[in-house]
Amino acid sequence: MTDNAELTASFTELYGTAPEGIWAAPGRVNLIGEYTDFNDGFVMPLALPHAARAAVARRTDGQLRLHSTDVPGGVVSLRVDELTPHSGHGWAAYPAGVVWALTEAGHTVTGADIQLTSTVPVGAGLSSSAALEVVTALALNDLFQLGLSAPEIAVLGQRAENAFVGVPCGVMDQMASACCTEGHALHLDTRDLTLRQVPFDLAAHGLKLLVVDTRVKHALGDGAYAERRAGCEAGARALGIGSLRDLPYEGLDAALETLAAAGEDESVVRYVRHVVSDNHRVEQVIALLDAGEVRAAGPVLTEGHVSLRDDLRVSCPELDLVVSAANEAGALGARMTGGGFGGSAIVLVEEAMEDTVAKAVSEAFTAAGHAAPGVFPAVPSAGGRRIAPAA
Numbered sequence: 001m002t003d004n005a006e007l008t009a010s011f012t013e014l015y016g017t018a019p020e021g022i023w024a025a026p027g028r029v030n031l032i033g034e035y036t037d038f039n040d041g042f043v044m045p046l047a048l049p050h051a052a053r054a055a056v057a058r059r060t061d062g063q064l065r066l067h068s069t070d071v072p073g074g075v076v077s078l079r080v081d082e083l084t085p086h087s088g089h090g091w092a093a094y095p096a097g098v099v100w101a102l103t104e105a106g107h108t109v110t111g112a113d114i115q116l117t118s119t120v121p122v123g124a125g126l127s128s129s130a131a132l133e134v135v136t137a138l139a140l141n142d143l144f145q146l147g148l149s150a151p152e153i154a155v156l157g158q159r160a161e162n163a164f165v166g167v168p169c170g171v172m173d174q175m176a177s178a179c180c181t182e183g184h185a186l187h188l189d190t191r192d193l194t195l196r197q198v199p200f201d202l203a204a205h206g207l208k209l210l211v212v213d214t215r216v217k218h219a220l221g222d223g224a225y226a227e228r229r230a231g232c233e234a235g236a237r238a239l240g241i242g243s244l245r246d247l248p249y250e251g252l253d254a255a256l257e258t259l260a261a262a263g264e265d266e267s268v269v270r271y272v273r274h275v276v277s278d279n280h281r282v283e284q285v286i287a288l289l290d291a292g293e294v295r296a297a298g299p300v301l302t303e304g305h306v307s308l309r310d311d312l313r314v315s316c317p318e319l320d321l322v323v324s325a326a327n328e329a330g331a332l333g334a335r336m337t338g339g340g341f342g343g344s345a346i347v348l349v350e351e352a353m354e355d356t357v358a359k360a361v362s363e364a365f366t367a368a369g370h371a372a373p374g375v376f377p378a379v380p381s382a383g384g385r386r387i388a389p390a391a
């Protein structure tokens with residue numbers, strides 16, 4: 001599904017009426033600040049050019065009809081007033097969850113025909129799910145004139161994923177998809193959702209940020225996320241603070257000693273060290289970007305990876321291989337991005353080194369017996385928006 005005219009034609013053929021508009025919402029990579037968003041911490045994602053698009057028309061009969069051009073199978077037909085959390089529906093639970101969250105919040109959605117199509121790789125840690133939620137919420141917000149702001153749309157998408165689909169994610173992915181702007185990374189404080197667009201003009205500095213999709217997803221991921229989350233909460237409790245955000249980096253060593261002395265689990269000590277140091281790394285990277293020292297952010301990215309690998313232990317051999325192969329080939333720095341256990345890594349490189357580094361990573365994968373990774377540049381792109389007027 002390449003252009004909007006095609007999507008319009010496809011929608012019209014499917015539902016027998018033209019869409020009222022087309023909306024888009026991107027996937028994202030996170031530059032720095034991982035597993036910090038459920039600790040009230042800082043994150044710094046940027047939107048990818050890859051995006052989900054939704055062609056949508058309102059209905060007045062309470063029917064919700066959903067179709068994705070990317071999955072086999074026909075239209076999923078549901079009733080708005082019968083949507084129930086955790087009731088299956090496969091991929092359709094993401095857009096249906098948005099409608100449910102809207103009605104739960106007191107908004108009136110009288111039904112809709114929705115066709116989705118996306119260029120965000122699925123399950124690659126690039127937030128194809130958030131893109132789907134945000135694009136659906138954007139479209140319904142416009143069409144039903146609900147007056148929601150971009151951050152409100154993001155929170156609603158998170159609620160859909162947490163409470164309806166049943167995935168315990170933080171708010172970063174939806175905020176990135178809803179609020180990022182072209183040429184910027186988004187400095188987001190997940191405590192109060194204050195945000196700042198930080199200029200991230202890679203081209204002006206002769207740099208590229210590569211995304212390397214390992215194309216693996218280890219099953220371990222789901223349980224591990226909940227375990228890390230519980231461990232971080234236990235750490236905050238033991239330190240007598242509301243969340244790990246409240247522990248300043250300067251107090252980290254003393255806090256780790258306190259935890260160890262209190263007989264806290266060794267894993268909790270490691271998780272606390274990761275979260276507090278990664279919050280600090282977000283601040284370091286922001287200071288570097290603001291000072292125009294983009295190259296110097298590279299080693300901070302690699303430090304973040306080491307912390308995710310050794311302290312949080314959410315990396316995997318494929319992600320570690322991207323980082324080591326890229327850095328050995330002359331990259332400025334690299335790290336896994338997203339939840340880990342597969343998915344994608346990012347690599348900061350000199351423009352002139354892009355091919356050398358990409359080749360080195362691919363060759364390392366071949367030598368290790370892994371399937372070839374997907375490699376593409378992350379161009380900081382626009383967040384969710386309406387892209388076509390009424391057809």
Ligand code: ADP
Binds near residue numbers: 070071090118129
């Ligand atoms: P990620 O968000 O990292 O890509 P998730 O597991 O959170 O991975 O979300 C992937 C799920 O989102 C898919 O399994 C599918 O249910 C849904 N999804 C994503 N993109 C599409 C699409 N284009 N069409 C239908 N469902 C999609």
Ligand code: MG
Binds near residue numbers: 173
């Ligand atoms: Mg997701």
